[in-house]
Amino acid sequence: MTPTRNMMMKLARLLPLLALLAPLSTVACGAAADDDAPEATDDDLTAKSDEHWFYTGPLSALENPSVVVSLNGHTVRVTGKLPASVSLADAPHVKKAADGTVSVVYPIATAAKLSGNSREDTYNFEIAKPYRPSGMATNSSGTSFVPWGGFPFLGYNNGIAFHGPITSADSNGDGTKDVWYLMRGRVSHGCNRMNGEHAVELAHILGLTMRKIYPGNTPVTVPSGMKNAPVKVIADYDRFEGKYIDVDYPTDTGVVRPAKTFGDDKVVMFGSWVGTESPNGKDLPPDAKWEAGIAGKPYVFAAHAKQNWVCSAPKSSFEGLKKFAASRPAGVLPDDFCAKRACYIEKAKAGGDPSTCR
Structure with missing residues (x-):
C-alpha cells in the first residue's frame, strides 16, 4: 500500500512552524492537540496522506469480541463468534476453536522503551477515529507531523492505541515508491502499530463499519461491540488451545519468536495477509526476514497479498x-x-x- 511520498520533504517545509519535532521513525501516539492533514493536491506528495480506507474482505463484526495484546509475541488476538455463513477458507490469519469461537491474529509493534507499553491489565476502548489523515499530533515527546495515513486510530489506554504502521519501505529499491510497512518490533512510543489494512479490518470486526465515509480526525461513538470488548495486555506470549501464538510476518531485530524459546512443536503459527490495490503488486514492500521465522526463507509479500479486501478513495x-x-x-x-x-x-x-x- 502506497503512503505519502517524499514525506520528509514535506516535513522540512513545516520545520519553521514547529518548536519541537521528533523524527518520523520514532513518532507513535498523539491523542491530544491534533490537527487534520492539509488539503490534498493533485500531485503524489499528498496522494495517500488523506485518503479514506474501506474494508470489503471476508470477515464481519464479531459477536462478543475480546482482545489480547502480547508484548513479547508482538501479536494481537481478537476472539469472538462469526455468523455460520462467513467462510474462513481464504482467511489465513483466522482459526476456529472447538467451542465455535474464532481467533483472528495480527502482527503488531510495541514501545521502543518497555516503560512506554501499557502495563499488564485489562482495558476498554475509549476512542475511535475511523479516518485519521496524516497531520500534526502532540504527545509526551512534543509536537510533530505524523504520517497516520488515513487509517483508523482505536485508543484503549489513555492515548495508547491500535493504528497504522507509520513507517514505510522503498518497494522499487530506487527511492521512487514508498509503501506502508509495519516494523514488527519495539519501535513505537507505546502504541500498537499495525499494517494499515489490518487496522482497517480490526476496526470492522470490532463493530465499526468500514464501508462509510467518516469525518477526518474526529472521534465517533464507540460501537457497543467495541466498547464492551476487554483489551487484555500481557507481557508473555499469548496462547491458543495450549500452544504459544506466533504469526507468519517478519520481525524486527531483537524480537524473540516463541519457537526459539519453546520449540516449534509448542507453537501454533497463524497465517498472515497483506493488502494490495495494484494488480501487479507494485504497492507491496520488498521481501523481508523471515517466512514463519525460518532463517534463510524470505517472507514474500506478493505470496500473501489479497486484492479487494481493503482499498482507498x-x-x-x-x-x-x-x-x-x-x-x-x-x-x-x-x-x-x-x-x-x-x-x-x-x-x-x-x-x-x-x-x-x-
Whole structure:
C-alpha cells in the first residue's frame, strides 16, 4: 500500500512552524492537540496522506469480541463468534476453536522503551477515529507531523492505541515508491502499530463499519461491540488451545519468536495477509526476514497479498460517495466497493450515479 511520498520533504517545509519535532521513525501516539492533514493536491506528495480506507474482505463484526495484546509475541488476538455463513477458507490469519469461537491474529509493534507499553491489565476502548489523515499530533515527546495515513486510530489506554504502521519501505529499491510497512518490533512510543489494512479490518470486526465515509480526525461513538470488548495486555506470549501464538510476518531485530524459546512443536503459527490495490503488486514492500521465522526463507509479500479486501478513495470523491452510501440500506457502501473501486470513484467525482457500477 502506497503512503505519502517524499514525506520528509514535506516535513522540512513545516520545520519553521514547529518548536519541537521528533523524527518520523520514532513518532507513535498523539491523542491530544491534533490537527487534520492539509488539503490534498493533485500531485503524489499528498496522494495517500488523506485518503479514506474501506474494508470489503471476508470477515464481519464479531459477536462478543475480546482482545489480547502480547508484548513479547508482538501479536494481537481478537476472539469472538462469526455468523455460520462467513467462510474462513481464504482467511489465513483466522482459526476456529472447538467451542465455535474464532481467533483472528495480527502482527503488531510495541514501545521502543518497555516503560512506554501499557502495563499488564485489562482495558476498554475509549476512542475511535475511523479516518485519521496524516497531520500534526502532540504527545509526551512534543509536537510533530505524523504520517497516520488515513487509517483508523482505536485508543484503549489513555492515548495508547491500535493504528497504522507509520513507517514505510522503498518497494522499487530506487527511492521512487514508498509503501506502508509495519516494523514488527519495539519501535513505537507505546502504541500498537499495525499494517494499515489490518487496522482497517480490526476496526470492522470490532463493530465499526468500514464501508462509510467518516469525518477526518474526529472521534465517533464507540460501537457497543467495541466498547464492551476487554483489551487484555500481557507481557508473555499469548496462547491458543495450549500452544504459544506466533504469526507468519517478519520481525524486527531483537524480537524473540516463541519457537526459539519453546520449540516449534509448542507453537501454533497463524497465517498472515497483506493488502494490495495494484494488480501487479507494485504497492507491496520488498521481501523481508523471515517466512514463519525460518532463517534463510524470505517472507514474500506478493505470496500473501489479497486484492479487494481493503482499498482507498481520494477526498475528491467523498461527497459523491457519501450521497451514494446514504441512498443505500444501512447507509453503507456496497460489499463490492473495492472490487469496482475505479468505477465507483469515477462516478462519485463526476457527479454521476455510482449505482450503475453494480
